[in-house]
Structure formats: structure tokens, C-alpha cells
Amino acid sequence: MKHHFIDRYSNLESPIHxxxxxxxxxxxxxxxxxxxxxxxxxxxxxxxIFAVLLIALYTSHIPLTFFLxxxxxxxxxxxxxxxxxxxxxxxxxxSSFIGIKIYHQALMNFITILEKSIISIGTIIxxxxxxxxxxxxxxxxDIKVPSLIVALLSFIYRYVFLVIDEFMRxxxxxxxxxxxxxxLTLWSYMISRSFFGSLERxxxxxxxxxxxxxxxxxKTLNNENFTTGDGIILFLCLILYALLWKL
Amino acid sequence: xEALIKIENLCVKYEEKVxxxxxDLIINEGEKIGIIGPNGAxxxxxxxxxxxxxxxxxxxxxxxxxxxxxxxxFQNPDIQLFMPTVFDDVAFGPINxxxxxxxxxxxxxxxxxxxxxxxxEKRPPHHLSEGEKKKVAIATVLSMKPSVYLFDEPTTGLxxxxxxxITKILCSIDxxxxxxxxxxxxxxxxxxxxxxxxxxKLMAEGYTQDILTNKELLARNKLYPLEQLLKCR
Numbered sequence: 001m002k003h004h005f006i007d008r009y010s011n012l013e014s015p016i017h018x019x020x021x022x023x024x025x026x027x028x029x030x031x032x033x034x035x036x037x038x039x040x041x042x043x044x045x046x047x048x049i050f051a052v053l054l055i056a057l058y059t060s061h062i063p064l065t066f067f068l069x070x071x072x073x074x075x076x077x078x079x080x081x082x083x084x085x086x087x088x089x090x091x092x093x094x095s096s097f098i099g100i101k102i103y104h105q106a107l108m109n110f111i112t113i114l115e116k117s118i119i120s121i122g123t124i125i126x127x128x129x130x131x132x133x134x135x136x137x138x139x140x141x142d143i144k145v146p147s148l149i150v151a152l153l154s155f156i157y158r159y160v161f162l163v164i165d166e167f168m169r170x171x172x173x174x175x176x177x178x179x180x181x182x183x184l185t186l187w188s189y190m191i192s193r194s195f196f197g198s199l200e201r202x203x204x205x206x207x208x209x210x211x212x213x214x215x216x217x218x219k220t221l222n223n224e225n226f227t228t229g230d231g232i233i234l235f236l237c238l239i240l241y242a243l244l245w246k247l
Numbered sequence: 248x249e250a251l252i253k254i255e256n257l258c259v260k261y262e263e264k265v266x267x268x269x270x271d272l273i274i275n276e277g278e279k280i281g282i283i284g285p286n287g288a289x290x291x292x293x294x295x296x297x298x299x300x301x302x303x304x305x306x307x308x309x310x311x312x313x314x315x316x317x318x319x320x321f322q323n324p325d326i327q328l329f330m331p332t333v334f335d336d337v338a339f340g341p342i343n344x345x346x347x348x349x350x351x352x353x354x355x356x357x358x359x360x361x362x363x364x365x366x367x368e369k370r371p372p373h374h375l376s377e378g379e380k381k382k383v384a385i386a387t388v389l390s391m392k393p394s395v396y397l398f399d400e401p402t403t404g405l406x407x408x409x410x411x412x413i414t415k416i417l418c419s420i421d422x423x424x425x426x427x428x429x430x431x432x433x434x435x436x437x438x439x440x441x442x443x444x445x446x447x448k449l450m451a452e453g454y455t456q457d458i459l460t461n462k463e464l465l466a467r468n469k470l471y472p473l474e475q476l477l478k479c480r
Contacts, residue, residue: 011332011369132331158329204326207300211319212391213343221338221348 009062010132016060017130020230021139027237028127032120034241040108041115045247052240053122060130070125075117082113133157138220151216159202166197248275251312251395251423252297257305259292259447266292267303268447274395274423276311281434281455282427284444285469290427293444294319294397297425318393322400324380328372333364333383336372340391358390359383362416378409385416396424402433431470435459443468 010017016024035041035049057067091105128136133154140150170193174186182190250273257270267289274280282290296303298319309316318340321327330336337358341351359365362382367375372383381401388396401417402410410433417426417437426438434441434455441458443451445468451458458464 007331134331134335201326204321204323205329207295208321208326208329209339211298211300211321212340212387213315214339215343219342219345221342221351 007128007131007133009060009066009129012061012130014060014130015229016056016126018229019130019233020224020226021131021135022142022224023226023230023234024127024131025136025139025143027234028123030237030241031123034244035116035119038116038245039112041112045244046115046119048247049119049244050122053119053126056126060126062126062129066129067122067125071118071121074121074125078117078121079114082110082117085113086110134218134220135224137218141218147217150218154218155202158205159198162198162202162205163194166201167191167194170194170197248277250274250310251276252317253306253308253310254297255306255308257293257296257303257307259289259296259301259303261292265447267296270305270444270447270449272442272449272452274425276423278423278440279438280425281438281441282425282444283429283431283434283441283458283470284450285429287446288444289447290444291322291399292447294399294425294427297397312394316394317397318388318391318395319397320384320388320399320401322403324377324384325373327384327387328380331371332368333359333370333372333375333386334368336383337386337390340387344391354390354392355386358386361389361419362386363412376409378405378412381405381409381413382416385413389420394423396420396422398424398426398428400428400430401426402428402430429470431459443470445469 031049041049054064057064086102086106086109087100088106088109089101089103090109091103093101094104094107095102137150137154140153141147167190170190171182174182174190252272252274254270254272254274257267257272258265259267270289270293282293284290292301295301297307298317299307299314300319328336330339334355337355338351341354346354355368356365359367362385364379364382364386367379367383372380375383385398385401398417402413405413410430414433414436417424417433424437426434428434438455441453441455442449443458443464450468451461451464
């Protein structure tokens with residue numbers, strides 16, 4: 001199967017791709033924390049942060065459509081929790097529609113959640129798209145994330161694509177023998193078959209990994225050094241984050 | 248010749264089905280052995296048991312080598328290749344052998360040269376052709392420089408040119424190897440000794456030419472002799 005992965009652009013050559021993985025992880029987490037702990041995010045501040053993300057995106061040669069598509073896929077899930085806030089009774093009445101009242105303060109709170117979600121998800125997409133997954137795992141190991149969690153992440157990553165792969169195979173096999181659109185029963189069959197198939201293939205891949213010396217520890221050639229360039233980027237970003245905090 | 252692998256009374260069961268039943272076999276240093284048999288005969292199971300990837304009863308010993316010195320190339324290259332690039336996949340084994348970065352890079356370069364895929368380092372394995380995938384799968388084990396190679400159906404599903412190229416690669420490997428296959432032509436070109444498995448039992452063992460010319464033996468074990476195949480066309 002030739003489907004594209006979330007990290008399909010992680011092997012590109014760009015200044016962002018070349019940055020030290022642990023530094024990128026630190027900067028991404030720091031930006032998310034700086035954003036999330038603010039009580040309100042004025043529009044100009046949101047535009048400024050989003051512009052920084054877009055500049056980083058442009059520098060990393062990742063297509064804007066890919067970024068926006070992924071953002072729009074994940075955003076609704078992040079905003080589901082914020083929906084209840086939208087209908088909370090707080091502040092002055094802003095609008096009323098078919099009996100549903102929306103208050104000004106509730107709307108502002110919801111917009112803040114939306115802004116925080118966009119920045120956080122955008123940052124994660126940018127980080128994952130510009131960093132190879134095995135480098136991210138190595139970075140987790142370096143910062144002493146428990147090895148069990150790192151191993152779990154590594155298998156989740158691998159198995160998610162196995163499930164997608166199996167799903168595509170099963171769907172292709174069904175569509176090839178049917179002129180109609182798959183019914184609900186067929187969809188349920190496809191999904192269950194995908195899980196069973198990927199479980200079997202996952203076991204075989206694990207055997208293949210063990211046959212080549214895998215013992216649960218991820219080893220890579222990725223012995224990244226912290227360069228002067230990384231230091232400059234760290235310094236500039238810390239100033240930027242401090243400004244965001246103070247503005 | 249020094250024995251590298253000794254198999255005594257090897258038995259493997261999958262649920263209620265007996266996959267291997269009392270196999271005794273000695274693999275000597277430098278030998279190239281073909282394992283032939285119909286579907287479900289236990290060929291792949293034998294290779295998995297030697298590599299220690301499945302549970303079995305009986306005894307498999309490795310006098311003079313370690314089990315990690317045995318390299319296995321799986322039948323399905325999509326199982327063998329799981330890393331994002333060809334380089335990463337070929338480097339996976341050497342990295343797990345704790346080699347230095349320079350050594351790993353040299354091993355990857357040499358292995359890809361040997362299978363004729365120099366310059367493929369940055370390619371994603373899942374975008375390669377079936378023949379190329381098979382070659383990369385072989386390179387992933389070549390890079391580990393094992394003492395014994397186990398190949399599971401190395402030419403299955405390949406076009407004639409790819410099949411010829413894989414046969415050439417196997418001929419060029421100057422190490423002990425076991426090849427489990429239906430491809431009698433490959434067996435006749437690469438191996439000196441051949442065993443026949445059927446229903447999990449070792450039915451025959453001998454020089455490859457003797458086995459392949461014994462049409463009655465092949466027919467009895469649901470294997471058609473090569474000559475008969477040619478006549479059918």
C-alpha cells in the first residue's frame with residue numbers, strides 16, 4: 001500500500017529539519033505551555049504566534065495545504081470540550097438564536113480555547129512534520145521518558161499504519177468485487193478485518209525486528225549535537241516567548 | 248566440515264496441527280542447503296524455529312556460533328522492511344549489533360552495492376518494486392554479516408529478470424545457507440544438498456542433483472520435477 005503518513009515530510013532538507021530534535025521538542029512544548037497558561041489571547045497576539053508558525057512552515061518547505069488539512073481534521077476533536085463553555089451563562093447576553101442564548105464572556109472564553117487549540121495543534125503538526133519519528137523517540141529516551149512509554153509510542157506509531165494499510169487492502173478487495181458502495185455491514189466487516197489482519201502482520205513484523213537484534217530498546221545513528229545554530233535559535237525563541245508573555 | 252547447526256527431534260505444533268514432526272538435521276559450515284516441499288510442509292516453520300522465533304520441542308544447538316549469527320530473510324519483504332528509508336532498514340541490524348556509526352555506514356554501502364541498489368539509501372521501502380524490495384530485504388541481512396543465512400522463498404512472485412538477479416546474489420554469498428522454496432531451478436543452481444519436507448516430516452535428504460532427478464520421489468511429495476514443468480508449456 002502506498003499511503004502517506006503524518007510524517008511524510010519529515011525527511012525533507014530544511015533549516016527546521018536540521019535543528020536538534022530535543023531543542024525542537026523543548027521549543028514546541030514551551031510554546032504550547034506559554035500559550036495555554038494565558039487567560040486571554042488578544043487577536044493581535046494570536047495573529048503574531050500563527051504568523052511565526054507559518055514562517056517556520058514556509059522555511060521547512062512543508063505545503064500549507066498539508067498543514068491546514070491536518071489542522072482542520074484534528075481541531076474539531078480539540079474543540080468538542082469547549083462547546084459546553086460556549087453555552088455557559090456568564091456576562092452580558094451577546095446573541096440569542098432559536099432559544100439558545102450565547103453570552104459575551106462565554107463567547108470570548110470559547111474563542112480563547114479555539115485560539116489555544118489552533119496554536120497547540122499547529123505546533124505539534126509542525127514538530128511532527130519536520131522530525132523523523134525515530135528521532136523523536138530517541139529524544140524522549142535522552143530526556144529520560146520511561147522506556148515503557150517510548151516503546152509503547154513506537155508500537156502505536158507502527159501499528160496505526162498497519163491498521164490503515166490493512167483497511168485499504170480489505171476495502172480494495174471488497175470494492176473490486178462489488179459494484180455498489182459498501183453497506184454498513186461491509187464497513188463493519190472492513191474495520192474488524194483490518195484489526196485482525198494488522199494484529200497478525202504486527203506479530204510478523206515484530207518477529208522480523210527480533211530476528212535483526214531488536215530487544216526493546218530503540219537504537220539509532222542519530223547522535224545529534226547541539227550546534228551554535230541551535231543555540232542561536234534557542235536564544236531567539238526564548239526572547240520571542242518572553243515577548244508573547246509580556247505583550 | 249564443522250557442524251554449525253544441529254537439529255534433533257524438532258517438533259512444532261500450531262494449535263492442534265503438527266507443523267514439524269521429529270526433524271533431525273545437521274548443517275555444516277559452508278553448505279548450501281535447499282529445503283523443498285509442498286505448501287504447508289513446514290519449510291518456513293523450520294527456518295523460524297532455527298532462528299528461535301517460535302516455540303518448539305526438541306533441540307537446536309549452535310556449536311561454534313551463536314543464534315544471533317543466523318540471519319533470516321522473510322518471504323514477504325513488506326514484513327522485513329519496516330523503517331522509513333532503505334538506509335534505516337539496512338542499518339537496523341548493524342545498529343542493534345552496537346557497531347559504530349562509521350561501521351554501520353560502510354556495512355549499508357557494501358550491502359546495497361552487493362544487491363545492486365547503490366543510491367537507493369533515501370528511498371522509502373514501500374515505494375519500491377517487488378524485486379527491489381526483495382533485494383533490500385536481502386541487504387538488511389547481508390549488512391549483519393551472519394555466519395548462516397536462512398532464505399524463505401526468495402524468488403516467489405518475481406519476474407524472470409528479478410528472479411535471475413536474486414539467484415545471482417544468492418550464488419555470490421560465500422556463506423552457509425538454507426533456502427526454503429518451491430523454485431526447483433533456484434535450488435539446482437545454488438545448493439549442493441537438498442532436503443524434502445512433507446507434512447512436517449523430513450522425507451528425503453541428499454545431493455541436490457540426485458534429489459531433483461528422482462522424479463518419483465518428487466511426485467510422491469507433491470513436487471513436480473523441473474523437466475515436467477517445461478514439457479507442459
